Amino acid sequence: MTYQHAPLGVAVIGTGRMGSDHVRRIDEVISGARVAAVVDIDGDRAKAAADRIEGCTAHTDPAAAMASAEVDAVLIASPGPAHEAALLEAFARGLPVLCEKPLAPDAESALRVVEAEARLGRRLVQVGFMRRYDAEYRQLKELLDGGGIGRTLMLHCTHRNVATPPGYTGPMMINDSVVHEIDVTRWLLGQEITAVQVLRPAPTASAPAGLSDPQLVLFETAGGAVVDVEIFVNCGFGYQVRCEAVGERGTARIGEAHGLSVDAAGRWGGAIAQDFTERFRAAYDREVQDWVDATRRGYTRGPSAWDGYAAAAVCEAGVRAQDTGGRTPVLLAERPGLYR
Ligand SMILES: NC(=O)c1ccc[n+]([C@@H]2O[C@H](COP(=O)([O-])OP(=O)(O)OC[C@H]3O[C@@H](n4cnc5c(N)ncnc54)[C@H](O)[C@@H]3O)[C@@H](O)[C@H]2O)c1
Numbered sequence: 422m423t424y425q426h427a428p429l430g431v432a433v434i435g436t437g438r439m440g441s442d443h444v445r446r447i448d449e450v451i452s453g454a455r456v457a458a459v460v461d462i463d464g465d466r467a468k469a470a471a472d473r474i475e476g477c478t479a480h481t482d483p484a485a486a487m488a489s490a491e492v493d494a495v496l497i498a499s500p501g502p503a504h505e506a507a508l509l510e511a512f513a514r515g516l517p518v519l520c521e522k523p524l525a526p527d528a529e530s531a532l533r534v535v536e537a538e539a540r541l542g543r544r545l546v547q548v549g550f551m552r553r554y555d556a557e558y559r560q561l562k563e564l565l566d567g568g569g570i571g572r573t574l575m576l577h578c579t580h581r582n583v584a585t586p587p588g589y590t591g592p593m594m595i596n597d598s599v600v601h602e603i604d605v606t607r608w609l610l611g612q613e614i615t616a617v618q619v620l621r622p623a624p625t626a627s628a629p630a631g632l633s634d635p636q637l638v639l640f641e642t643a644g645g646a647v648v649d650v651e652i653f654v655n656c657g658f659g660y661q662v663r664c665e666a667v668g669e670r671g672t673a674r675i676g677e678a679h680g681l682s683v684d685a686a687g688r689w690g691g692a693i694a695q696d697f698t699e700r701f702r703a704a705y706d707r708e709v710q711d712w713v714d715a716t717r718r719g720y721t722r723g724p725s726a727w728d729g730y731a732a733a734a735v736c737e738a739g740v741r742a743q744d745t746g747g748r749t750p751v752l753l754a755e756r757p758g759l760y761r
């Protein structure tokens with residue numbers, strides 16, 4: 422394998438909230454890469470992003486950016502329904518991709534991506550499940566893998582957002598938000614999720630009309646563990662992601678750290694992050710740096726297209742369970758050899 426000495430030329434597709442944050446990250450924070458091109462169907466937005474970076478071109482069509490000789494790799498940060506077309510275009514050109522979650526918005530299209538990559542016979546995709554790069558989650562994984570608390574019996578997870586943006590729907594609570602717990606469950610336990618249930622308490626008065634928020638989502642895993650996830654996307658007070666693992670010989674918790682703590686004026690306490698860009702800033706930095714480092718060495722690692730597909734399959738069962746309230750089995754295709 423050859424090492425690419427020149428900085429990796431990255432095309433960033435989608436320059437909205439995440440895309441523009443990744444553009445800043447590649448330009449100012451990490452090493453070994455440069456933003457060679459940006460793409461947005463909103464041409465003004467693409468141009469505004471490109472104008473801030475020397476030698477960066479602006480495009481409205483992902484294929485045009487990928488055709489540029491300056492582009493060695495692609496970071497997809499457009500909305501989920503646009504991912505499949507961009508991924509297949511990158512495959513046709515043999516370009517490595519860091520694709521924001523979800524890999525694709527449903528299990529069927531995610532499986533098409535898996536099958537297309539399997540036909541290539543080599544991995545090109547890393548999926549943006551950034552929690553795997555978070556220092557606390559990594560410590561927890563190390564503890565569980567090392568048997569520090571014995572066999573894991575349960576995970577108790579909390580996922581709270583301050584408020585939902587306009588257009589946020591009930592299925593998005595699973596597809597956009599709980600998808601992270603789906604990935605960390607599979608990663609921490611090394612087991613597939615086999616069934617999902619969803620319980621819906623009376624909604625908070627802060628939820629937009631028609632949104633049943635919060636919800637309690639339950640997973641069963643192939644090894645017999647049970648996982649509960651409180652998803653509460655209009656909690657109002659902060660961004661909180663917690664996980665407690667219950668093992669045969671102990672428990673372990675992450676997500677409590679609030680950094681600086683101040684005692685003054687008759688009170689004690691610290692601050693709560695307000696969104697994911699703050700809480701997971703270091704994880705996103707590590708994720709993108711790791712992708713760049715591996716890509717320059719000629720390989721792909723991290724969460725795979727199979728992980729993206731498996732998460733989409735669990736999401737599909739989860740959205741069905743939201744409607745029926747019943748226990749819904751997860752249907753998973755056979756895992757291609759590339760991902761074993
Ligand atoms: N890992 C995380 O924690 C995290 C957090 C937020 C969002 N995301 C993911 O990042 C992606 C983008 O989310 P966002 O919040 O930045 O959305 P956004 O709406 O802020 O930005 C999306 C941008 O993509 C552009 N766009 C739409 N269709 C396009 C296409 N076909 N080609 C090129 N550009 C197109 C839009 O004009 C917009 O500028 C989504 O997949 C989302 O799930 C991940």
Ligand SMILES: O[C@H]1[C@H](O)[C@@H](O)[C@H](O)[C@@H](O)[C@H]1O
Binds near residue numbers: 582598599697
């Ligand atoms: O798209 C976002 C993002 O994935 C965040 O990490 C998650 O906390 C939000 O709930 C979701 O809406």
